[in-house]
Amino acid sequence: MEKLRIGIVGYGNVGRAVELSLRQNPDMMAAVVLTRRDPRGIRTLTPGLMASSIEEAERYASEVDVAVLCGGSATDLPVQGPAMASIFNTVDSYDNHPRIPEYFAAVDSAARRGRRTAIVSTGWDPGLFSLIRLLEEAVLPEGTDYTFWGPGVSQGHSDAVRRVEGVRDARQYTIPIEDTVARVRSGEAPSLSTRERHLRRCYVVAEEGADPGEIREKIRSMPNYFADYDTKVSFISQEEMERSHNRMPHGGFVMRAGKTADGTGHVLEFRLKLDSNPAFTASVLLAYARAAYRLHQEGAIGARTVFDVPPAHLSPKTPEEIRRSML
Amino acid sequence: MEKLRIGIVGYGNVGRAVELSLRQNPDMMAAVVLTRRDPRGIRTLTPGLMASSIEEAERYASEVDVAVLCGGSATDLPVQGPAMASIFNTVDSYDNHPRIPEYFAAVDSAARRGRRTAIVSTGWDPGLFSLIRLLEEAVLPEGTDYTFWGPGVSQGHSDAVRRVEGVRDARQYTIPIEDTVARVRSGEAPSLSTRERHLRRCYVVAEEGADPGEIREKIRSMPNYFADYDTKVSFISQEEMERSHNRMPHGGFVMRAGKTADGTGHVLEFRLKLDSNPAFTASVLLAYARAAYRLHQEGAIGARTVFDVPPAHLSPKTPEEIRRSML
Numbered sequence: 001m002e003k004l005r006i007g008i009v010g011y012g013n014v015g016r017a018v019e020l021s022l023r024q025n026p027d028m029m030a031a032v033v034l035t036r037r038d039p040r041g042i043r044t045l046t047p048g049l050m051a052s053s054i055e056e057a058e059r060y061a062s063e064v065d066v067a068v069l070c071g072g073s074a075t076d077l078p079v080q081g082p083a084m085a086s087i088f089n090t091v092d093s094y095d096n097h098p099r100i101p102e103y104f105a106a107v108d109s110a111a112r113r114g115r116r117t118a119i120v121s122t123g124w125d126p127g128l129f130s131l132i133r134l135l136e137e138a139v140l141p142e143g144t145d146y147t148f149w150g151p152g153v154s155q156g157h158s159d160a161v162r163r164v165e166g167v168r169d170a171r172q173y174t175i176p177i178e179d180t181v182a183r184v185r186s187g188e189a190p191s192l193s194t195r196e197r198h199l200r201r202c203y204v205v206a207e208e209g210a211d212p213g214e215i216r217e218k219i220r221s222m223p224n225y226f227a228d229y230d231t232k233v234s235f236i237s238q239e240e241m242e243r244s245h246n247r248m249p250h251g252g253f254v255m256r257a258g259k260t261a262d263g264t265g266h267v268l269e270f271r272l273k274l275d276s277n278p279a280f281t282a283s284v285l286l287a288y289a290r291a292a293y294r295l296h297q298e299g300a301i302g303a304r305t306v307f308d309v310p311p312a313h314l315s316p317k318t319p320e321e322i323r324r325s326m327l
Numbered sequence: 328m329e330k331l332r333i334g335i336v337g338y339g340n341v342g343r344a345v346e347l348s349l350r351q352n353p354d355m356m357a358a359v360v361l362t363r364r365d366p367r368g369i370r371t372l373t374p375g376l377m378a379s380s381i382e383e384a385e386r387y388a389s390e391v392d393v394a395v396l397c398g399g400s401a402t403d404l405p406v407q408g409p410a411m412a413s414i415f416n417t418v419d420s421y422d423n424h425p426r427i428p429e430y431f432a433a434v435d436s437a438a439r440r441g442r443r444t445a446i447v448s449t450g451w452d453p454g455l456f457s458l459i460r461l462l463e464e465a466v467l468p469e470g471t472d473y474t475f476w477g478p479g480v481s482q483g484h485s486d487a488v489r490r491v492e493g494v495r496d497a498r499q500y501t502i503p504i505e506d507t508v509a510r511v512r513s514g515e516a517p518s519l520s521t522r523e524r525h526l527r528r529c530y531v532v533a534e535e536g537a538d539p540g541e542i543r544e545k546i547r548s549m550p551n552y553f554a555d556y557d558t559k560v561s562f563i564s565q566e567e568m569e570r571s572h573n574r575m576p577h578g579g580f581v582m583r584a585g586k587t588a589d590g591t592g593h594v595l596e597f598r599l600k601l602d603s604n605p606a607f608t609a610s611v612l613l614a615y616a617r618a619a620y621r622l623h624q625e626g627a628i629g630a631r632t633v634f635d636v637p638p639a640h641l642s643p644k645t646p647e648e649i650r651r652s653m654l
Contacts, residue, residue: 020588024468100654101647121654128466130654131638132597137653138614138641139455140607141351187600247591260610261347264574264602270459271598273514275591280467283587287465307642307649311458312634314465320428322634326464327427327448327457 004293005031006286007060009084010070011042011051013248014093017282018068019045025286027316031064036076054080061087066289068092070282082106085303086114089296091288093123093281100126108303117296118303122288123281124272125149129254131306132270136256140266143258144189148176148197152250152277160225161202164218166210169238171245173201181253187265189257194228202233205241250277287314331620332358333613334391336381336411338369340575341420342397344609346372352613354643358391363403381407388414393616395419397609409433412630413441416623418615420450420608427453435630444623445630449615450608451599452476456581458633459597463583467593470585471516475503475524479577479604487552488529491545493537496565498572500528508580514592516584521555529560532568577604614641 004027008015011033022028033044033051042051052060057067067088071080073096084090085107094103104120111118121127125147133145154174161170180196190196202219206212216233220226236244251272259265274280288306291313295304312319331354335342338360349355360371360378369378379387384394394415398407400423411417412434421430431447438445448454452474460472481501488497507523517523529546533539543560547553563571578599586592601607615633618640622631639646 017587017589023588097654101651104650126654128462131462133653134638134642134649135455135458138617138638138643139611141610185600187602260344260603260606261350262344262603262606264606266602266607267598267600269596269598269600271594271596273512273594273596275514275593276587276589279587279589279591280593283468284466290465305650305654307639307646307654308637310635310637311461311465315461315634316465319634322461323431323632324428326460327424327453327632327634 001027003027003029004290005029005063005065006289007032007034007064007067007088008070009034009054009057009067009080010076011035011037011044012070012072013278014282014285015070016045017276017279018070018285019049021279021282021286022046024283025290025316027290028286032060034060034067036071057084057087064088066091066292068285068289070285078103078106081118081120082110085111085116085118087116089116089292090118091122091285091292092118092120093127093285094121095123095126097126104303104305112302115301117292117300119288119292119295119309120303120305122306123284124274125252127284127306128272129252129270132254134307136254136268136270140256140258140260140268142260143256143266145254145256146184146192146197147252147254148181149252150174150176150198150250152252152274153245153248157200157225160222161204161219164215164222166207166215167204168207169205169241171203171241175199175201176253181255184255184257185267185269187257187267195230198229200226200229200231202231203236203241203245204233205238206235247275248277250274290314290316328354330354330356331617332356332390332392333616334359334361334387334394334415335397336361336384336394336407337397337403338362338364338371338378339397339399340605341609341612343372344603344606345395345397345612346376348606348609348613349373351610352617352643354617355613359387361387361394363398384411384414391415393418393619395612395616397612405430405433408445408447409437412438412443412445414443416443416619417445418449418612418619419445419447420454420612421448422450422453424453431630431632439629442628444619444627446615446619446622446636447630447632449633450611451601452579454611454633455599456579456597459581461634463581463595463597467583467585467587467595469587470583470593472581472583473511473519473524474579474581475508476579477501477503477525477577479579479601480575484527484552487549488531488546491542491549493534493542494531495534496532496568498530498568502526502528503580508582511582511584512594512596514584514594522557525556527553527556527558529558530563530568530572531560532565533562574602575604577601617641617643
C-alpha cells in the first residue's frame with residue numbers, strides 16, 4: 001500500500017509532535033517540513049526528512065498528499081491556511097472561535113481555486129469537542145450543554161500575566177470547578193455564572209524588588225481574563241517554574257443534561273485528560289489528514305470541518321474491519 | 328419546510344418512545360404505525376395517526392420518508408430489516424453484535440434492490456458507543472479501550488433469572504465496578520478480567536415455598552450469564568418489584584487510555600447516564616432517521632452504519648449555524 005505523504009507546515013511544538021506521531025500511523029510518512037524560518041536551521045528527527053522554505057511550497061505540490069498546518073491561529077494560519085489550501089489538501093487546528101466563519105470562507109475559496117480539500121479547526125476544541133457538542137444535541141434535543149476546560153495551561157492567559165509589570169515569568173492553569181461538574185453530572189442542568197464554572201490558578205516569578213501584593217491585585221482585576229473568576233496567584237522561583245511547570249497538560253468536559261419527551265432525564269459526557277496538549281492535538285490532526293485525503297479522493301472540493309467527515313474516514317481500518325470489531 | 332415523514336414499525340416500548348420523541352423534533356412528523364399485531368388493537372398517542380398491518384407496508388412507500396424499525400433484534404429485525412429496507416429508507420437499533428455483519432449484508436442487498444438507504448445498528452451500543460470507540464482509537468492509535476455498561480437493567484439477564492425454577496419475577500442490573508473505572512480513568516490501562524469489570528445484582532420474587540438458597544446458588548453458577556461475575560441476589564416482594572424496579576435505566580462508559588509518540592499519557596472517556604433506555608434509544612433513532620433521509624437525497628444507496636454518517640447530517644441546523652454555534 002502506498003503511504004500517505006504528509007507535509008508538515010510549521011515546526012514548533014505541534015509540528016514536531018506531528019512528526020513524532022507519524023511513528024504511530026504506519027499508513028503515513030513525512031514528505032517535507034515547510035517553515036517560515038531559515039530551513040538550514042532546522043534539524044528534523046526523521047532520517048532523510050528535509051526542511052524547506054514555505055515560500056517554496058508549490059514545488060512540493062505533487063509530493064505531498066496532505067499538508068498538516070501547525071502554525072498558530074493568531075498570525076500564521078490566517079495567511080498560511082488559504083495559501084496552503086490552494087496548493088495542497090490541508091488540515092489545521094485554527095482555534096480562534098469567533099473568527100472561524102471568516103477563516104472557513106477564506107480557506108474554502110482558496111481550496112476551490114486549487115481543487116483541494118481543506119479540513120479546518122480540527123484538534124480537540126474546536127475539533128473533537130465540537131463534534132461531541134453536535135452529537136449530544138442531535139440525540140438529546142431538549143437539554144443544556146456545558147463545556148468545561150482544564151485542568152490545563154492556557155497560553156493566552158499565561159501571556160496576559162507575563163505582560164503585568166513586575167512579572168518575569170508566569171503560567172496560568174484553567175481549572176473546572178469539581179462541585180459544578182458534579183452538579184451537571186447529577187442531571188441538575190444548573191444555570192451557571194462564569195465564576196461557578198472555572199477557577200484560574202497563576203504561578204508567577206516576580207522581578208526582583210517587585211511588590212507581590214500589587215502584582216496579585218493587577219492580575220485579579222484584569223478585565224476579560226481574570227476579573228470574572230476566582231483567581232489564585234502564587235509566587236514561585238524561576239527554578240520551580242522550570243521544574244514543576246514545564247509540561248502542557250490540558251483537557252476538559254463536554255456535557256449535556258436533558259430530558260426525552262417522556263420526561264426522563266439523561267446525562268451525556270465526554271472527557272479528555274491530556275498530559276500534553278500539543279502531542280494530542282498532533283495526533284488528532286493526523287487522523288483528520290487521513291480523512292482529508294479520502295474526502296479528496298471522493299471528489300470533495302473546498303473547506304470542510306469535523307462535522308462533514310464520516311467517522312470511518314478517520315480510521316486506517318477497512319469498513320468491514322470496523323463493523324466487525326467496533327460496532 | 329416540508330416535514331420528514333416517519334413510519335414507526337413496531338409499537339412496543341421503543342415504538343411508543345419514537346412517537347413521543349417526534350414532539351422534540353419539529354422537522355419531523357409521524358406518518359403511520361406499522362405493526363405485526365392486529366392494527367385495530369392499537370391506540371396511538373398522536374391525533375390522526377393510524378396503525379396499519381406491516382403486511383400493508385408497500386402501500387405506504389410514497390408516504391414515508393424514513394421508516395424507524397422498533398422491533399427486537401432476536402426475531403423481528405432479522406426479517407423486518409431486509410423487508411422494510413426494500414420499501415423504505417430505514418434506521419434500526421439491531422444490537423446482536425456478533426451477527427451484525429450478516430444482518431448488514433442482508434439489509435444492504437435489500438436496500439440496493441429497492442434503491443433505498445438503510446442505517447443499521449444505531450442507538451447507543453451499538454451506535455453512539457461504536458462511534459466513540461472508533462473516534463478514540465483513530466485519534467489515539469496506541470492505547471487500550473474499555474467499554475463498561477450500566478448501571479442498568481439487562482433484559483437478557485433478567486430473562487435468564489426468570490427461567491430459574493422457583494423464580495416468579497426478576498430484574499437484573501449490570502453495574503460497572505467503580506474502582507476499576509477509576510483505575511482506567513487514572514491512565515493505568517490495566518488488563519481486566521470479566522469479574523473486575525462489572526458486577527451483577529439480581530432482585531428476585533420467589534414462588535411460595537421455593538428455597539431462596541437454592542435459587543441463589545442456581546443463579547450464581549449459571550454459565551455465560553453469571554458464573555464469571557460476582558453476583559448479588561436479593562429477594563423482594565412482588566409489590567416492591569413493581570414499585571422500585573419498574574424503570575429501565577441504563578448507560579455506561581467508553582474509555583481509552585494510551586500514549587502519544589512522545590510518551591505522554593492521555594485518557595478519553597464518553598459516558599451516558601440514562602433514566603430510560605428505550606426513550607433515549609428512540610431519540611437516537613430519530614437523529615439517524617434525519618441522516619438516512621439526507622444520505623438518500625445525496626444518492627447513497629444500500630446499508631450504512633454510524634461510521635458512514637457525516638455528523639452534520641444528524642442535526643436539524645444548517646451547516647452555517649453549526650459552524651457558528653458549535654465549532
